[in-house]
Amino acid sequence: MSEPESTGVDRDGAPTLGEDPEAYAPSVAGRLAFYQRAGGIVTPLTTTIVAFLMGGIVVLSTHHNPLRTYKAIFEGAGLNWFFHVGSHHITVPFTQTHVWFWWDTNTSHTAAYNLTQTLLTTTPLILTGLAVAFAFRCGLFNIGGQGQYLVGAIVGVYIGSRFTTMPHLPHLLFGLVAAALGGALWAAIAGALKASVGAHEVITTIMLNWIAYWGGSYLVGRGGPLRNHVDQSIPVSDDVVNGAKLPAIWGNPHLQALHAGIFIALGALIAFYVILNRTTLGYEVRAVGFNPEAARYGGISVARNFVLAMTISGLFAGLAGALDIFGWQFRLGVADVQVSNIGFIGIAVALLGRTSAVGVGLAALLFGALFTGTSTRSLDPTVFPPELAGNLALMIQALILLFVGADLVILYIWQARRKLRLTGRAPATKGSA
Numbered sequence: 001m002s003e004p005e006s007t008g009v010d011r012d013g014a015p016t017l018g019e020d021p022e023a024y025a026p027s028v029a030g031r032l033a034f035y036q037r038a039g040g041i042v043t044p045l046t047t048t049i050v051a052f053l054m055g056g057i058v059v060l061s062t063h064h065n066p067l068r069t070y071k072a073i074f075e076g077a078g079l080n081w082f083f084h085v086g087s088h089h090i091t092v093p094f095t096q097t098h099v100w101f102w103w104d105t106n107t108s109h110t111a112a113y114n115l116t117q118t119l120l121t122t123t124p125l126i127l128t129g130l131a132v133a134f135a136f137r138c139g140l141f142n143i144g145g146q147g148q149y150l151v152g153a154i155v156g157v158y159i160g161s162r163f164t165t166m167p168h169l170p171h172l173l174f175g176l177v178a179a180a181l182g183g184a185l186w187a188a189i190a191g192a193l194k195a196s197v198g199a200h201e202v203i204t205t206i207m208l209n210w211i212a213y214w215g216g217s218y219l220v221g222r223g224g225p226l227r228n229h230v231d232q233s234i235p236v237s238d239d240v241v242n243g244a245k246l247p248a249i250w251g252n253p254h255l256q257a258l259h260a261g262i263f264i265a266l267g268a269l270i271a272f273y274v275i276l277n278r279t280t281l282g283y284e285v286r287a288v289g290f291n292p293e294a295a296r297y298g299g300i301s302v303a304r305n306f307v308l309a310m311t312i313s314g315l316f317a318g319l320a321g322a323l324d325i326f327g328w329q330f331r332l333g334v335a336d337v338q339v340s341n342i343g344f345i346g347i348a349v350a351l352l353g354r355t356s357a358v359g360v361g362l363a364a365l366l367f368g369a370l371f372t373g374t375s376t377r378s379l380d381p382t383v384f385p386p387e388l389a390g391n392l393a394l395m396i397q398a399l400i401l402l403f404v405g406a407d408l409v410i411l412y413i414w415q416a417r418r419k420l421r422l423t424g425r426a427p428a429t430k431g432s433a
Helices: 028-039 041-061 067-075 081-084 110-137 147-161 168-197 201-220 260-278 279-290 292-297 304-329 334-339 342-352 359-374 386-431
Strands: 085-091 099-104 249-250
Touching: 041 342, 041 359, 041 386, 067 081, 067 110, 067 359, 067 386, 081 110, 081 342, 085 279, 085 292, 110 260, 110 279, 110 304, 110 359, 110 386, 147 168, 147 201, 147 304, 147 342, 147 386, 168 201, 168 304, 201 334, 201 386, 260 279, 279 292, 279 304, 292 304, 304 342, 342 359, 342 386, 359 386
Parallel strands: none
Antiparallel strands: 085 099
16 A cells, blocks of 8 residues: 655644755745756746747837847847957057957947947946845845945945045055945845845835935935035036046947956855855855744844845945946936936846846846947937937836746746646545555
């Protein structure tokens, strides 16, 4: 007589996980882990392809050629630069040394210039994506990346434009560290509220976004304390002094060159992976994300990890704001505060990247290329109207988010079907004994 395996109960009478660790009350991070194991790289790749296919249908409905349009977007993002292989020379950053190189790095040529703009956008997207991904690993949904990004930008522009007598390197480091800490403290508020009174982080981070939005608008607006001293009728801050700017590594610094901040963003990807997978803190964060009650029973402070996870998330987002200020923007205006959506796009980056370091990096590059390639200055107007291309980029972004969510639902249905099938076999087995 064969008996089905029993999941059993623990000493408190609660069902144990048995052979199916996802069967009993999985948290957000626990469900995400199952999603990651089941989908692999195929899921985000398929999601992206389907989103672009549906975008192509929309392009076709406007009586334009989808293949030509996507080719123009690809070239507008500068990704065709990688196919222009030849014999060239490059100057090693921060030196006067010239070495042989495969590609032409002259940014007076269209492909190289467009690629620098794509990488400029990719840099903060990596960090805001990590801000969402790190919190998600702890079972928290950080919607406040935009507010944390703005706080980092505000702190950065204040330090960069006010401490004019500081030497270059201390000034730059002071600004970057202070801006990152500003974003960290802003996010820690939501973490502390979650840990102390159970306030949901989605609600609190949305509220903090609005506080940063209106606070930043006041600070750099007409009559605000951070308004510029040249023409106070213009709602913009003073410029960051030259001694606080990140060095340009590719392109003309006067034409939004790619700055050294991209190395900081890449380093953040490595730090994200190391913290989560090679440290005690990362183990505790992931444990709380999988099952807070089990983590608490094992001696892990759930409240402490909620605060730490949100703090580290805010640090990433605040650093993103600082890199934009010190790297290419050099000032902050009311329009920048009210129009920027880098933090919100970071949510899409984290979800498509499946909260992994490599995934977030690739997703950030995809969205950076998409937004640069559809801009009015990059897209060939004879192929597709640039004024429509921006809406196309937003639509593809929304489709990717929709399909990521739909794919998760499909996986849940598959899992539920499997459980029902296993449950349905149990009575038959007992009856045949």
